[in-house]
Amino acid sequence: MSWQHEYSRWRDAPDLSARDREELDRIAGSPEELADRFGAQLSFGTGGLRGKLGLGTSRMNRFTVRRASLGYASYLLDRAPGSLDRGVVIAYDPRIGSKEFADEAARVLAAAGIPVYVFDGIRPTPLLSYAVRALGAAGGIVITASHNPPEYNGYKVYGPDGGQLLPDHANDIAARADAAVHYLDPPGSPVAPIHALGDEVDLRYLRDLWTTVERVAGRVAPLPCRSDLGIVYTALHGTGYRLVPAILERLGFSNVTLVEEQCVPDGNFPTLEYPNPEDPSAFDLAIKTAEGLAARGRRPLLLLATDPDCDRLGACVWDGDRYQQLTGNQLGVLLVDTLVANRLEKRDSLQDCVIMKTIVSTDMVRPMCEPLGIQVIETLTGFKYIGAKMGELQDAERQFILGFEESCGYLAGDLCRDKDGVMAAALTACAAARALESRIDLLTVLRVLYIQYGHYHERLLSLPISAAYRPSEAMQALRNAPPDELAGFEVTEVRDYLAGHATVRGNSVSVPIDLPREDCIQLVLAGGGKVTLRPSGTEPKLKLYVAVTGSSEAEAAQRARKVAEAARKLLPDND
Template sequence: MDNWEEVHEKWTSFQNLDPSLKKELDHLAGDKKKLEDAFYKELTFGTGGLRGVLGPGINRMNIYTVRKAVNGLAQYLKENTVNVYDRGVAISYDSRYMSQEFALETAKVLGAYGIRSYVFDELHPTPALSFAVRNLGTAAGVMITASHNPPEYNGFKVYNEDGGQITPAEASEIITFIQQTENELTVPYLERSELDNKELLNWIGEEIDNAYLEELAQISRLDDDGIKREKDLPIVFTPLHGTALELVTKGLRQLNFTNVDVVKEQAAPDPEFSTVDSPNPEEHQAFTMAIEEGKKSNADVLIGTDPDADRLGVAAKDDAGKYRVLTGNQLGSLLLDYILSHSDKAILTNGRLIKTIVTSELGRKIAAKYGVETIDTLTGFKFIGEKIRQFDATGETFVFGYEESYGYLISSFARDKDAVQAAILACEMAYYWNKQGKTLHDALHDLFEKHGFYLEGMSSLTLKGKEGSEKIAAIMESIRKEPLAEIAGLKVLEVEDYLSGERTFPENGSVEKIKLPNENVVKYKLDNDCWVCLRPSGTEPKIKCYFGVCSSSNQESVETLESLKTEMENVMNQV
């Protein structure tokens, strides 16, 4: 790549530079560190797409980096997709700054290639985009979102014709075409009026919502009478200023849930996410307002979705009557058990649970009880979607997919994690257990008593910018060069290095191949069914360390988990 100062000069001297970006560059003039960070490298197009901070520069999300990505996507589709011009591309967007603008920019560049676009006429969830690709039969899909990242971020996610996130192989080909685009400032595009004149811009209205809701109704495990029965279970819902309000409330109405309170202060879309520190249901502070609302209405269950509605958090009352947020692993285990216990045994004969390598092993235990095989994938729902697609050929039956980071899929009419589906079934599950005189926490305790007290945790280090990237690389290099023999007194039984694709057994030095794609991840399997996994985030400037433990008591699991976290945090900080 050219020297960053040369790239900066190219931008500042470009006569037709977008006025708002030019103004920002003028404001940054003289701040060499910030300018270098904006121009020293291109914003990485990962296995799902782009995600980054908004602003001018090739290492930022702006109309030019979006246009360059779309240019590569368009060329890839021309080379690899049948009838792309007529089938077109579906496009959706969330409530973030520039989301609607980036959606239209996507259509403009596709239009320059004669490729039709189908754009939602208002913001919509990620799962609705995934569904639209399948329903409309488009050649691909694009979702403008940065999920639960802070307000200064936005992103560009690409979906294949199956409605799943693009696979690593597909991403690699798209990246090749993107890299062939020499100048992001001069990517061809059509103006809005030209798109209209050539009938290359089509707006998606309520017809897709209605089709989605029809499919959503089918995920219920209730019989016809159960669906028709009015359900007054008190529910509080917060969309956290995002996209889920309409589909979730309509979905609950379909099942005759009549006592649903929406957190009014968080109902309207807001790119600042002004009522929360982070619009992420993984962060318990995001439930602060929902908990206050729940206290007023004595709600049985609280549900919260992230801005693009692909992640769901749930809180329920514990033994002391206080609302406690379930972890992603806990909610996934509860949903899995509810689904399998209410499924035809004949269907489960060939059934498959799909989870990631950092997701709780409790799911495997539950699935085995019902005769369902568990398949592990790398971290990222794209791998779960890819597996579901393979089932079309193998004849295996998808019964549930989930990951620890609050992502769930119940029915494969969508092919990415779907918080709308999960929200509806979580409320139905809470209603079922309520009729048995139990809360969700009671049901969870029953699972622990049956299968063991599985607890999981995660620590992360945020290391921003060029210097941060180098530190993250140093931590992973250190772990590989000097593998740990024991962690918190627990002996290392296996070391799985997914970058080399090898599983090593320290006791005898034997090595075997891992049958998963290569990725920068190291996992330690320890005594007593415990494990630790280190992984740099693909979407945030973080390195994450995951932990899993199991014992015969909650107290023992809590203590072991804390010991693992303390030791691994020390390891990362020392490096």
């Protein structure tokens, strides 16, 4: 259908508010704006919905949320036995429109006869995952756009295990949502109850989280060191402002200072350029707070930041001169080191233990874990694959130690099936307390690990693609003619995750890859390096991941720069 037809349908919709009509009237004279808003559908992908706020088929609004919810309700009634008894949990963050969208989704599900449990205020995404599991629900919805700018919002769907849906289930919901042609009509009257969830779930989560953290990291984090460790925490105007300080206090970290301005939930993120804990600027106010404390003789050693929906964590460490930000890979290595040390201290068996990471996350954990008998399992990019694999491990009676991804997502234990910024904050504090007992910091621990296992260095670049090409075409060109070398390093293996096989150079042996299909190519380099390329899910760009090793930090960093530059030249218009 044309954008003109869609605009007319929306303009005549019976459920428009006066504010909606005003917005549609305001853009009526702009064909470019109308084509942008009504010329395409906001697609329901593996991550659900995510888009700019505003009226239109390509934007996040209560009508596109209604459409997705109609598709989800149809999916539940057909494919999730017991949905009418088990219900669905809904959580939301402080973004603009989040509560309205949560209420809209609840009304649609209740009108379909599905009971709904909606949190009575903003909550972290990991709490939704926990609640689905704890309440035995058929699934869950989170209204959030994670760390996107304030003009965005989103809608994520979770399965009964508390994990994000895998592609086959997400595609089914997408098809059902596309078939929901009457989404502009108001939902019918509820025929199932809508319940409010309060602090009782928070308290249960905090109790279980305390037990988990003490079990997996508590032995190596002495209580006196916990109370001595100075921490500054910022919620970046998001949902972590209550639960992160609460769990740190329960664990005995009593020297915690909040960045007060950023522990006020606000979907406009007024003190931030980007509410992303990977962005160094996200720590500006935390560093200012820390320096104020230092001026009074109370230098904090650790700065922590969670993103708006509190599923990811960033950290900075005082190095004696300045605060140095850890990469997602570096923090993953430090958490693996801490959790493995805790098991060794308790004399727990390492037999059948597993660390999980994505294919673009650091390989440094392999020499750390595999000689001890700990298996390192790789998944495709996205924590949903780690969450799904956790269920398989549980069925096989394997011991899950930690899952992590380079984009600052971490999870231990069995409370959730998605990355958990609240837990990650607690584990990172325990790792820092462990270091403090030896009168060192986490950066020193990291340097010792580099000496033991090699200097690993990773880089991520987002490469724009010429308008003459689509990302898929650039990927196909690389697939058809992979290079023989990059920056002087021989390409020894080509892993094609879309074709589902790896080709070993020299003998042309093809080995199956036992992972779901994804448009991703990984070039394995002589000496242990890797280059991975995959299309961005949201922009006309390719993501380029470079991972190399070296005999020193400087050599590894230099190699990474050279390999990244050589890899850029593989793509059209990136010479």
